[in-house]
Amino acid sequence: MNHHYKFILRLADNGLINSQRLTEWTGHGPFLEEDLALTNIALDILGRSKMLLEHAAKLSGLENVSEDTLAYFRNEREFLNTKLVEQPNGDYAQTIVKQVMVDYFDLLHYTELCKSSDEVLAGIAAKTVKEVTYHYRHTSSWVTRFGLGTEESNQRAQAALNELWRFSGELFFTDETEKFAEENGIGVNINASKDKWTKTITTLFEEANLKIPADAFMQDGGKNGLHTEHLGYLLAEMQSLAKAHPEAKW
């Protein structure tokens, strides 16, 4: 697998699996306006992932590969998303805590990717920054509301943070693929943004009376296809119809 392809695929998969989880809320949100807002976020992320997968398909160097074959006909070990985004939605606090970490990471990352030498990626990044700025504003305001709202909402948000923080480190995981991307101007050194991410996210949680777990052991592996057991079920559902009719066009 060439590094450029793999780099784009990691970005695409992270969004695809993230949006797949978010869409599980559609029609079941805590109230109508929020249902619409979260669905809107899911739409943005799915739209971005579709464009990234189209781009990845071209970079794959393989014949008969499209965004749909990548999304629907790869197995668990071939998906390169972080473990964070495949975690189940849980309650609304878990969904928000997960999303705020992803949103702020994406905001920093895609801001940098606007400068990518890969023009397709740079174009997608420019669109993404506009969207994610709004997403982060939305999810971070919910962290504040949960943290400072009621005792119950604070407890739920704290439980979510305790559960999910250990998956946040993988957002900054790099290996030779990121290195290749960085050296060729396709990607950036994401670790240059790590301090800013940590500082902003820590401040957000602390100001909302939420404590970041001190002794979390950071999980990784997702970006190389080693996932939690949750991903298999997510894909089984997502891919079931497409896989039942491999010849079909929809």
Added chain:
Amino acid sequence: METYNFENIFEGKLAKNEMIEPKDWMPENYRKHLIRQISQHAHSEIVGMLPEGNWITRAPSLRSKLVLLAKVQDEGGHGLYLYTAAESLGTSRDEMLDALHTGKAKYSSIFNYPTLTWADVAAIGWLVDGAAIMNQVMLQRTSYGPYSRAMIRICKEESFHQRQGYEAMTRLAFGTPAQKEMAQDALNRFWFPTLMMFGPPDAESPNSDNAVKWRIKRETNDELRQRFVNQTVPQIEYLGLDFPTNSGIKWNETRKEYDFSEPNWVEFKNVIHGNGPCNKERLQARNTAHKNGEWVRAAATAFAKRQEEKREAA
């Protein structure tokens, strides 16, 4: 004698095809009728998110997933405009939701049928949205301003959904044999429930006299049903699908319209009264979402209150 004058003004506006606005005087039964109709319509949009939402996570291509997700979101948006229009008549969202959750309020019976295959999603877009538009087009010129304006926006989006549904159906009907079979099965199952959407036959329909006078309704159930059949039959033929089982569709040379079999009105009444295949599941889904969201809404309210107190103290 002041009331009498108000009534004259109201009647005068209706006669001149002018809009009634929230602050205008209106007869109590007009207000009640509208609250009932608009809130039922809003509930239909919200409950209507569920059968199609059932397929979002399994949509078979990224494009179809985006289209479906956007569509279901539009329905939620329609629900929002309509709840707001109903609120302008002096009811509250909580009251309306409570009526929905306790089963007191009605919503369109079509959403009590299950979406068993992907083709059902296409059939809903094509047939159900097609039928809904026929009902709704006349409501764009309804007498109550906020309702009319909401319907103008809704109709635009609905006709877009209808085209998307028909396009999805086309892909299935001209696709693999398995896809075509799926399309036929969906047409068979959704045909009669769609015909029921126009309501009972005119001879048995209550609420019609005032509804016509108030421009809340402009054509009768049977007229609209006939128009829907006339429009849909050529589409079925174009798709190369068989007429639905027992549909009795036949061109009538004398009337220059299609004859068709009546839906089973006993089934209709059963579905209306809570005994459809999915009534329980739909209400349960709405209740569960509302209940699970309770702490979220409470947190938002508590936080907003605290912010307000801070502002006042400053």
